Amino acid sequence: MMDNVKKKSDTPDWETLIAATTELIYGSPRESEAFSCLLKKTSNSEARLRGSITATSVAVTNTDVVNNESESVDALSILHRGVRRRCLDFEVKGNNQQTLGESSSSCVVPSIGLHLNTIAMSSKDKNVANEYSFSGNIKVGVQSSLTPVLHSQHDIVRENESGKDSGQIIEVVPKSLASVDLTPISPKKKRRKSEQSGEGDSSCKRCNCKKSKCLKLYCECFAAGFYCIEPCSCINCFNKPIHKDVVLATRKQIESRNPLAFAPKVIRNSDSIIEVGEDASKTPASARHKRGCNCKKSNCLKKYCECYQGGVGCSINCRCEGCKNAFGRKDGSLFEQDEENETSGTPGTKKTQQNVELFKPAAPPSTPIPFRQPLAQLPISSNNRLLPPQSHFHHGAIGSSSSGIYNIRKPDMSLLSHSRIETITEDIDDMSENLIHSPITTLSPNSKRVSLSHLDSPESTPWRRNGGGRNLIRSFPTFPSLTPHH
DNA sequence: GAGTTTGAAACT
């Protein structure tokens, strides 16, 4: 299979194939184009070769399907078939790819996930199963195409721990869901795994809720717009497709209280990417926590701080005290020389001091604003701590030339951390933003400044990511959107 | 592994 696939990948005109495939898949020119862009972007990373190959092979398989089944098969079923084949490709790759599909796919191409998921979830006819499968597989395929790196460690862990052969995305494959063992995994066990897998992989979360029934924003999965899945250790979890109504009702309620509750917590100016692309010397404050943090004791140096956790600097919106956010302080300073001294004099522990050390970049950014670097570029230390921004345009070994609008983010992509999903989601987000929106700043219900550029409903902007959560999940919710649009 | 700390979310 791989040999066959590799042959195909060598075809110089694979982009055309992808374009054709995506158009076939999505029909809609815009979505097709966007998806195609993703694949193109992906294709230029050697690490993502497999996904690209697969995408290409999808085109081939789809073509085959069309050719070989000239019967009265409608286009959709053909499409599904092709997609399923594509999924099989990944199933071959990793037998139990529930995680891969479930988490990373969702996170990586959230908009796709939601888009398809929405279709799936709203489908009430007999094709539901197919559509679930369809969406799920698409997610798997796309995700894999984009970020094979991302699910390496984490997914393996989850795979192993799940020990089940669902091979499906739980939130989109009710069958699997129905078979989910509700017995919670030991929280400790889970946490340890989470630690091992690298925390930053935001949307690949496994919650540990005990009292919230995973129906409050405390729940990372819920907050991120995901259903809880098998590896979650939650107790009495209602955040599952079988409780879709409850989930949606709750979500609606929360949104009624705070319409931005499920908005991405880290936002980025839509023009930032352009600015960076046009001139790297410009330093747009491209990413900020939408509400800012409120840290009192952590000095914004620990993941208690949502800004820090999201890999963004604190901003004027933050109400933190003693901010030492390595990604950018509230006051705009960064990596000052007295950092260590300050730290040693603060309530921070030895560890904190180590963190500060850790955060000291080899060479301070040439600009005072560190936010050019997207989250996913944040390296993770051996103990899963986020490392500070370093060279924003360091090229990883994986990256290669790229075409299309993603060129400007090539450095980002090459620096993908195995555990940081955000970059891709943000790339997608950026894409959607560039395609559709300009940022609007407003105040959230709690009077915190929030950019609305990301807050449009997923349906209105299908390529827009969504999500939130403690880990700043930028993943697209797998829940059907509740927000009426426009 | 158990316990503590932390800050967001929820509640009053």
Added chain:
DNA sequence: CAGTTTCAAACTC
């Protein structure tokens, strides 16, 4: 809307 409580993740020992 401010203060308090609840919650679960992050962290420490």
